Amino acid sequence: MRPRRYLDPSEAKFALAKVTVTHAATVTGPLDDDLLAAAFDRLTEAEAVLRATIVPEGHGLLLAVSPQAAPTLELVDGGEDDYWNLLYAGLDAARGLVRLVRVREGEQSRVMLTLHHAIADARFGIALFDRLWQIYTDLAHGVALPPPERGHTLPGSIESLLPVRLPPALLAPDPAPGRETAGPGATVPGVVPGTGPGAVLPPAPPAVPATLSSAVSQAGPPSVPPAAPSPVPPAAPSPAAGGAPEGALPVPGDRPRVGRLVLPEAETRRLLTTASVTRTSLHTLVCAALLTAVARSGLAGARTTLTCRTPIDLRDRVVPKVEPTEATNFISGWITAVDIEDDLAVVARSVKRQLDEAIQRGEPHRLVLDPERTLRYILRPCDAVVTNMGRIPEPRLPDGTSVSDVRVLINQPPINPTYVVTTYQGRLSVDVALPPAVAGRDTLDALVAQIGELLAEAATPSVPHAAPQAAPTTR
Numbered sequence: 001m002r003p004r005r006y007l008d009p010s011e012a013k014f015a016l017a018k019v020t021v022t023h024a025a026t027v028t029g030p031l032d033d034d035l036l037a038a039a040f041d042r043l044t045e046a047e048a049v050l051r052a053t054i055v056p057e058g059h060g061l062l063l064a065v066s067p068q069a070a071p072t073l074e075l076v077d078g079g080e081d082d083y084w085n086l087l088y089a090g091l092d093a094a095r096g097l098v099r100l101v102r103v104r105e106g107e108q109s110r111v112m113l114t115l116h117h118a119i120a121d122a123r124f125g126i127a128l129f130d131r132l133w134q135i136y137t138d139l140a141h142g143v144a145l146p147p148p149e150r151g152h153t154l155p156g157s158i159e160s161l162l163p164v165r166l167p168p169a170l171l172a173p174d175p176a177p178g179r180e181t182a183g184p185g186a187t188v189p190g191v192v193p194g195t196g197p198g199a200v201l202p203p204a205p206p207a208v209p210a211t212l213s214s215a216v217s218q219a220g221p222p223s224v225p226p227a228a229p230s231p232v233p234p235a236a237p238s239p240a241a242g243g244a245p246e247g248a249l250p251v252p253g254d255r256p257r258v259g260r261l262v263l264p265e266a267e268t269r270r271l272l273t274t275a276s277v278t279r280t281s282l283h284t285l286v287c288a289a290l291l292t293a294v295a296r297s298g299l300a301g302a303r304t305t306l307t308c309r310t311p312i313d314l315r316d317r318v319v320p321k322v323e324p325t326e327a328t329n330f331i332s333g334w335i336t337a338v339d340i341e342d343d344l345a346v347v348a349r350s351v352k353r354q355l356d357e358a359i360q361r362g363e364p365h366r367l368v369l370d371p372e373r374t375l376r377y378i379l380r381p382c383d384a385v386v387t388n389m390g391r392i393p394e395p396r397l398p399d400g401t402s403v404s405d406v407r408v409l410i411n412q413p414p415i416n417p418t419y420v421v422t423t424y425q426g427r428l429s430v431d432v433a434l435p436p437a438v439a440g441r442d443t444l445d446a447l448v449a450q451i452g453e454l455l456a457e458a459a460t461p462s463v464p465h466a467a468p469q470a471a472p473t474t475r
Contacts, residue, residue, distance in 0.1 A: 003048050004064035006057075007118060008157035009371035010329050013378065014117035015054050015061050015093060019412040021122055022087050022114040023129040029401035031109045032140065033075055033102065039135040040100045041148075043128065044071040047325065048151040049119045054093035063119065063154060072099040079105050083112075088255055088411055091116050100132075114411075119155070119328050122389055122408055123313055127324035133395035133403075140398040155328045158314070158368055162330075165318035170362040256414040256433035257441060259448040260407075263455060265426040270459035280348035283310070283388045283421070284355070285458055286430065288338075288347035290384050290419055293450040295340040299417075299439065300383055307382040309335045309416070310355060312364045332364035335382055344458050381416060388421040407431060428455075 007015055044050040053066045076082050086101050097116040102109055113132065115125050138145055263271065275282050291306045300306055311333040315322040322330050336354040338347050358364060367373055392406045406424045414435035422429050430451060434444055 002065040003052075003152055003154045004062060005154060006060040007054065007063055008159040009374065010158045010331075010368060011063070011118045012061050013375070014329070017413055018090055018093070019117035019410065020091055020114050021117050021120065021125050022112050022407075022409045022411065023122075023125050024083075024087070024110055024112045024407045024409060025129070025133075025395070025403045026405040027109045027111055027401065028107065028404055030398075031102065031104075031111075031401060035136055035139045036100075036102060036111070037073055038139055039132055040071070040073055042135050042145070043132050044098065045148040046151045047128070049154050049328070050098045052097055052119065052154070053095065054097065054116070054118060061118075065152075065154070068095065070096040072096055074099065074101045076101065076103045077105070078103050083110055087112060087114070087409060089114075090411060093118070117329070117410075117412075121313075121329040121331050122387070122410075123315065123324050123330075124155070124328065126389070126392060126408070130393055130395055133397060137396050137398055155326055157328055158330050158332075161322060161327055162314065162318065162365060162369060165320065165322065166362075166365060167317065167319050170365055254414055254436060256418070257436055257439060257444045258434075259432045259444045260429060261432070261448050261452050261455075262427055262429040263452075263459075267456060267459045268423065268426055268428040271428065271455060274345075274458050274460065275348075278345040278348065280345060280352050282423075282428070283386070284348040284352040285344065286388070286419075286421055286428075286455070287336075287351045287384070287386050288344045289451050289454040289458065290386060290430075291338060292340055292344060292347060292454055293447055294383050294417070296450055297443065297447050299443070299447070304340050305337055306340060306384075307335055307337050308351060309333055309377075309382050309385045310351075311385070311387050312355075312359070314365065314368070317359070317365070332368035333377065334358045334364055334367075335377070335380065344454060379415070383417065385416050385418045386421065387418065390423065392422055392424045394425060 048065050049063070050071055051065050051069045052063055053069050054061050054063050056062070074086065076086065083103050086103065089099075091097060091099060091114065093116055097119050099112075099114045101112045101114070103112070113125065113129050115128070120128070135145075271285060272282055274280075275285050278285075280288075287308050287310070291308055294300050295304065295306060311331050313330060314332055315324065315327070315330045334355055336351050338350040338354075341347055367377060387410070389408050392408075395403055397403065404425075406422065407429070408420055408422055409431060410418065410420060410433075412418075414433065417435065417438065418433045420431040420433075422431075430448075432444065432448055432451075434447075439447070
């Protein structure tokens with residue numbers, strides 16, 4: 001029997017919103033289309049989930065390896081417009097969950113691996129993209145590879161893996177009155193028995209509402225007592241802060257306005273040194289710069305307390321650790337609220353303190369296992385969603401071919417302003433995506449420039465240089 005299981009809530013929310021994640025590489029030098037196609041074939045053969053589809057069945061969404069699945073390879077000669085049009089083309093989950101595109105313009109090519117977010121978070125995709133280039137390079141070097149071994153196992157969901165891998169410190173009673181921490185054998189809200197990676201099909205599908213909006217209305221009152229710590233601060237920003245009204249979704253097909261900031265390698269090194277000296281982190285310094293820029297741009301109105309959502313990768317925060325392709329989406333997150341001040345380090349320390357305390361209490365672990373709280377967390381308006389991909393590995397390629405730039409771009413309904421942070425070849429970059437109703441192109445350009453000025457100011461040359469290091473991975 002072909003592998004199949006129902007999506008759990010952590011996966012279904014991405015299926016319902018049709019979210020995709022694209023890993024894009026700018027390639028300079030020779031690129032053999034036949035070898036790229038052969039490498040892609042081997043990759044999809046090895047990973048069963050890349051040969052799967054997602055279709056409604058009963059009261060749930062069924063993820064199943066299917067002969068109807070069509071992993072797509074597109075070879076295009078074109079330019080910037082073709083690149084962005086293909087990036088935002090989306091995926092029809094009933095036909096396939098992965099697409100590889102090569103857009104060639106002159107001596108340069110852009111290669112994009114697009115994955116449906118329901119089956120792969122960014123860390124999963126980064127691992128697949130790196131493996132694609134490894135296979136390509138082995139084929140280019142004439143390495144005699146064995147016939148590809150056909151994969152037959154679907155990755156698990158966070159609901160199936162997290163309850164049995166909670167760190168020992170989180171097996172103690174939940175500090176919130178009246179709640180028990182999920183441990184091995186515990187009953188966890190939102191977890192459907194039998195949905196793990198070894199299951200063929202769960203006994204009953206998890207309830208999946210038709211839309212995210214209806215999910216909010218069906219969720220009813222929170223299952224968490226009022227005294228429990230909340231994943232969001234009490235003061236929520238208004239829609240003018242950059243988010244859609246709570247529970248609202250934009251018109252399908254809306255594209256965000258996008259901009260990008262890339263710091264030179266030397267400036268990135270100095271910023272890392274600043275993070276060390278100020279006892280913050282690269283991630284929290286970037287969060288502080290983004291929030292300060294939002295406040296100065298007027299996007300937050302007269303408010304001086306702003307909110308920032310940080311997705312958190314839990315793979316390295318469980319025992320044993322979860323491998324990158326062992327789980328589809330092993331992500332939770334937390335929202336911090338900070339007062340904007342002139343000193344960026346003060347703002348960064350506030351973000352870091354709140355994140356550290358939440359992680360120490362195990363709040364991100366508990367949040368993701370409660371689908372009602374998670375939906376409210378996702379749809380809560382905030383001033384910035386800051387996803388830090390960490391340091392992207394430089395792929396091994398044949399001589400004469402190199403990847404000069406890598407981006408991770410999320411195609412999702414533009415509900416909140418989003419910022420994707422990556423570090424590649426020692427350079428930190430920030431991809432900015434604003435809902436079109438929030439800001440025009442001039443406002444976006446001014447915001448990106450303001451972020452750059454704040455980070456340049458933080459990367460003071462008076463601090464000695466430090467060796468490059470990985471940015472904290474939060475997704």
